[in-house]
Amino acid sequence: MQQAHITRRPGWARELRATLGLAGPLAAANLLQMLTYAIDVIFIARLGEAQLAASALAVSLFGLVLWALSGLAGAVAPLIAEALGAHAPALRQVRRAVRMALWLALIAGIAGTIVCLMLDPIMQLTGQQQEIRTLANSYNNVLVFSMVPMLVCSVLRNFVSALGRPIFATAITGLGIFVNALANYAFIFGHLGAPALGLPGAAVATVITTLFTLAAYVCAIRLDRRLARYHVFGRLWVPDWPRFRQIVRIGLPIALTITAEAGIFGAAAFLMGRFGAAELAGHTVALQLASLAFQVPFGVGQAAAIRVGYFHGARDPAGVARAGWVALAIGAGFMAMTAAAMILAPELLLRIYVDPDAPANAALVGFALQYLVLAAIFQLADGVQAVAAGALRGLQDTRVPMWIAIASYWVPGIGLALGLGFLTPLQGTGVWIGLAGGLFCAAAGLLWRWHRREALGLTRAALPA
Numbered sequence: 001m002q003q004a005h006i007t008r009r010p011g012w013a014r015e016l017r018a019t020l021g022l023a024g025p026l027a028a029a030n031l032l033q034m035l036t037y038a039i040d041v042i043f044i045a046r047l048g049e050a051q052l053a054a055s056a057l058a059v060s061l062f063g064l065v066l067w068a069l070s071g072l073a074g075a076v077a078p079l080i081a082e083a084l085g086a087h088a089p090a091l092r093q094v095r096r097a098v099r100m101a102l103w104l105a106l107i108a109g110i111a112g113t114i115v116c117l118m119l120d121p122i123m124q125l126t127g128q129q130q131e132i133r134t135l136a137n138s139y140n141n142v143l144v145f146s147m148v149p150m151l152v153c154s155v156l157r158n159f160v161s162a163l164g165r166p167i168f169a170t171a172i173t174g175l176g177i178f179v180n181a182l183a184n185y186a187f188i189f190g191h192l193g194a195p196a197l198g199l200p201g202a203a204v205a206t207v208i209t210t211l212f213t214l215a216a217y218v219c220a221i222r223l224d225r226r227l228a229r230y231h232v233f234g235r236l237w238v239p240d241w242p243r244f245r246q247i248v249r250i251g252l253p254i255a256l257t258i259t260a261e262a263g264i265f266g267a268a269a270f271l272m273g274r275f276g277a278a279e280l281a282g283h284t285v286a287l288q289l290a291s292l293a294f295q296v297p298f299g300v301g302q303a304a305a306i307r308v309g310y311f312h313g314a315r316d317p318a319g320v321a322r323a324g325w326v327a328l329a330i331g332a333g334f335m336a337m338t339a340a341a342m343i344l345a346p347e348l349l350l351r352i353y354v355d356p357d358a359p360a361n362a363a364l365v366g367f368a369l370q371y372l373v374l375a376a377i378f379q380l381a382d383g384v385q386a387v388a389a390g391a392l393r394g395l396q397d398t399r400v401p402m403w404i405a406i407a408s409y410w411v412p413g414i415g416l417a418l419g420l421g422f423l424t425p426l427q428g429t430g431v432w433i434g435l436a437g438g439l440f441c442a443a444a445g446l447l448w449r450w451h452r453r454e455a456l457g458l459t460r461a462a463l464p465a
Contacts, residue, residue: 012322012326015307015319015322015323015326016326016330018307019300019303019304019307019323019326019327019330020330022161022166022303022306022307023299023300023302023303023304023327023330024166024299025161025166025167025169025170026161026166026169026170026299026300026302026303027295027296027298027299027300028170028299029157029166029169029170029172029173029299030295030296030298030299031292031295031296031299032170032173032174032176032177033173033295034288034291034292034295035177036173036176036177036180036209037059037288038288038292038352038353039177039180039181039184040055040180040184040202040205040206041055041284041285041288041353042353043184043185043188043202044188044199044202045353045354046188047188047198047199049277049278049281049360049364050131050132050135050277051135051198051199052281052284053132053273053277053280053281053284054132054133054134054135054136054139054199055135055136055139055199055202056269056280056281056283056284057119057123057128057132057136057269057270057273057280058119058136058137058139058140058143059143060265060266060269060270061115061116061119061122061140061266062116062140062143062144062147063262063266064259064262064263064265064266065112065115065116065147066112066147066150066151067258067262068255068256068258068259068262069105069108069109069112069147069151069255070150070151070154070258071251071254071255071257071258072104072108072247072248072251072252072254072255073101073102073104073105073108073151073154073155073158073247073251074101074154074155074158074251074254075101075247075248075250075251075254075393075398076097076098076100076101076155076158076159076247076251077158077161077162077302077305077306077309077393078250078305078306078308078309078312078393078394078396079093079097079246079247079250079309080094080097080098080158080159080162080163080309081162081305081306081307081308081309081310081312081313081394082309082310082312082313082396083097083313084162084163084310084313085309085310085311085312085313085314091229091230094159094163094230094232095230095231095232095234096240096243097243097247098155098159098230098232099232099235099236099238099240100239100240100243100244100247101155101158101247102152102155102232102236103239103244104155104244104247104248104251105148105151105152105154105155106148106151106152108151109147109148109150109151109152110148112147112151113144113145113147113148116140116143116144116147117140117141117144119136119137119140120133120136120137122270123136123270126270126273126274127273127274128270128273129273129277132273132277135199138199138200139199139200139202139203140203141200141203142200142203142204142207143203143206143207145207146203146206146207146210149210149211149213149214150210152214153210153213153214153217156214156217156218156221157169157217159221159227159230159232160217160220160221160227161302161306162306163226163227163230164226165220165224165226165227168217168220168224172213172216172217172220173213175212175216176209176212176213176216179208179209179212180205180206180208180209183204183205183208183209184201184202184205186201186205187201187202187204187205188201188202188205189201218233221233250393250396250398251398252398253398253399253401253402254393254398254402256402256405256406257389257398257401257402257405257406260402260405260406260408260409260410261385261405261409261438261442263409263410264409264410264413264414264417264434264435264438265287265435267414267417268283268287268417268431268432268434268435269283269284269287271417271418271421271422271431272428272431275427275428278363278364278367279367279427279428281364281367282363282364282365282366282367282368282370282371282428283367283368283371283428283431283432285350285353285354285364285368286367286368286371286372286375287371287375288353289342289349289350289352289353289372289375290372290375290379290382292352293335293338293342293379293382294382294383294386296331296334296335296338296383297330297331297332297334297335297382297383297384297386297387298386300327300330300331300334300383300386300387300390301327301331301386301387301388301389301390301391302390303327303390304323304324304327304328304387304390304391304394305390305391305393305394306394307323307327307394308320308323308324308327308390308391308393308394308395309393309394309395309396310323311323311394312394312395312396312459317454317459320394320395320453320459323391323394324388324391324394324450324453327387327390327391328384328387328388328391328447328450330387331383331384331386331387332380332383332384332387334383335379335380335382335383335384336379336380338376338379339376339377339379339380340376342372342373342375342376342379343373343376346369346372346373347365347369349372350365350368350369350372354368367428370428370429371428371429371432374429374432374433374435374436375432377436378435378436378439378440380443381436381439381440381442381443382439382443384443384446384447385405385439385442385443385446385447388443388446388447388449388450389401389405389446391450392446392449392450392453392458395453395458395459397449397453397458400449401446401449404442404445404446404449405442405446407441407445408438408439408441408442408445409438409439409441409442410438412434412437412438412441413434413435413437413438413439413441414434414438415434416430416433416434416437416438417430417431417432417433417434417435418434419434420433420434421434
C-alpha cells in the first residue's frame with residue numbers, strides 16, 4: 001500500500017476527496033446492506049401485518065446483538081490504519097490483527113447466537129401477543145445460524161476497506177442483494193422448486209445470502225494481489241494474545257456504545273408492540289427509512305476512523321483534525337438533505353416498502369407518517385453522533401464515548417420514551433420523541449469530546465517524540 005500517499009498532509013480539498021473516496025464505497029455498501037434488509041421487509045410484508053410485526057421483534061434482538069458484536073470485532077480497523085500510517089513494516093501487524101479479529105468473531109458469534117435464542121422469554125416479559133410470539137420464534141430459530149458468518153464478513157470488510165479496497169465491500173454486498181431476492185422469492189412462496197416456508201423462508205434466504213457473501217470475500221482477498229500478500233488466512237490456529245486483548249480493549253467499549261444506541265431502538269420495538277400490530281408495523285417501516293438514511297453517515301464514520309487512524313499513526317495532529325472535521329461536515333450535510341426529503345415527500349419514501357394507497361395499509365401508513373416527522377427532526381443529530389464516534393475511534397478513544405452514549409440513550413432517551421409513551425396520550429409518538437432526545441444528547445457529548453480532543457490528551461500519542 002502506498003502509505004506515503006495516504007498519510008501525507010493534504011489540504012482541505014484533497015482531504016475532502018480522500019474521505020469521499022473512502023466513505024463513498026463504504027456508505028454504498030451500507031445502503032446496499034439495508035436494501036438487502038428492505039427486500040426481506042418487502043417480501044415479508046406480502047405475508048401480512050402479523051408476520052411483519054413478528055419479524056420486527058426478532059430482528060430487533062438479532063440486529064442489536066449483531067451490530068454490537070460487529071463493533072467489537074471491528075476494532076481491528078483503527079489498528080490496521082495506525083500500522084499503515086506509522087510507515088513501519090505492516091504485513092505482520094496487520095495479519096495478526098485480522099487473525100485475532102477472526103477469532104473474536106467466532107467466539108463472540110457463538111455467544112451472540114445463544115443470546116438471540118432467548119427471544120421468547122423476552123417477548124413473554126414484554127407482553128407480546130401469542131400469535132406474534134409463535135411467528136417470531138419460527139423466524140428467529142433459523143436466522144441465528146447467520147450470526148457467526150456475518151461477523152466474519154464484518155472483519156473481512158474492515159480489512160479490505162482499510163487496505164484501500166472498499167469497492168470490494170460495495171460489489172459483494174450488491175451481488176448479495178440479487179441472491180437474497182431470489183432466495184426470498186423461492187423459499188417464502190415456494191417458487192423455483194423450493195418449499196413454501198412462509199416467514200421462516202425469509203430467514204433461510206438470509207442464511208444463504210450470508211454464506212454467499214463470506215465466500216465472495218474469501219475469493220476477493222485471495223485473488224487481489226495487494227490483499228493476498230497479507231496472508232490473513234494463513235496460520236489461523238496460532239494465537240496472539242496481546243493483540244487479541246488489544247482488540248477487546250478497544251472494541252468492547254465500541255460494542256457497548258452500539259448496544260446503548262441500538263438497544264434503545266430495539267427496546268422501542270417492544271414498547272410499540274404494546275400499542276398494537278399496526279403501530280409496530282408503522283414504526284418498523286418508518287425506522288427502516290431512518291436507518292436507510294443513517295447508513296451514509298455511518299459509512300462516513302467508518303471512513304473517519306480509518307482516515308483519523310492513518311494520521312494518528314503518522315503522528316500528525318493537524319491531519320487528524322482535518323480528517324475529523326471534513327467527515328463531520330459530510331455527514332451533517334447529507335443528513336440535512338434526508339431530513340428535508342422526509343418532510344417534503346414522506347409518502348414517496350414509504351413506497352419503497354409498502355403501497356400507501358392500499359386500504360389494508362391505511363393504519364400502518366398513518367402511524368408511519370407521524371413517526372417520519374420525528375425521524376426528520378433527529379436526522380442531523382444522528383449523523384453527527386455517528387461520525388464523531390468514528391473519528392474518536394480513529395484515536396482509539398472508545399471508553400468515554402461509551403459512557404456518553406449510555407448516559408444519553410438510557411437516561412433522557414428511554415426516560416422520555418417511557419414517560420411520554422405510557423403516561424400521556426402520545427403513545428408511539430412519545431416513544432419517538434424519546435429516541436430523538438437520546439440522539440441529540442449523544443451528538444452534543446461526542447461533538448464536545450472531539451472538539452476538546454487535544455486538551456483532553458487524546459492526540460498526545462500522535463505528537464512527535
